[in-house]
Amino acid sequence: MSIPDGEDQVLYELKAEVEIELTLAEASHPEEEMELPVTEWLFDPTDVEREEIGLRGLHDAVEVLEEHSRHGDQGA
Numbered sequence: 641m642s643i644p645d646g647e648d649q650v651l652y653e654l655k656a657e658v659e660i661e662l663t664l665a666e667a668s669h670p671e672e673e674m675e676l677p678v679t680e681w682l683f684d685p686t687d688v689e690r691e692e693i694g695l696r697g698l699h700d701a702v703e704v705l706e707e708h709s710r711h712g713d714q715g716a
Contacts, residue, residue: 648706658695673688
């Protein structure tokens with residue numbers, strides 16, 4: 641991924657931030673947490689899975705915007 645100039649910088653930074661958050665959510669291994677008694681949970685595994693789903697949707701949306709931006713630049 642190359643660093644873009646101008647308006648695409650915002651999308652680049654957003655995508656990078658979402659990718660970091662996705663990596664953290666995946667590294668938390670919510671499925672392992674569910675095997676423990678509820679009193680030992682450090683976080684609710686369902687919340688982590690829900691957050692990961694939302695982050696994946698946001699990541700896909702940013703990719704669509706990046707693609708749209710690239711096609712818009714070519715047509716101008």
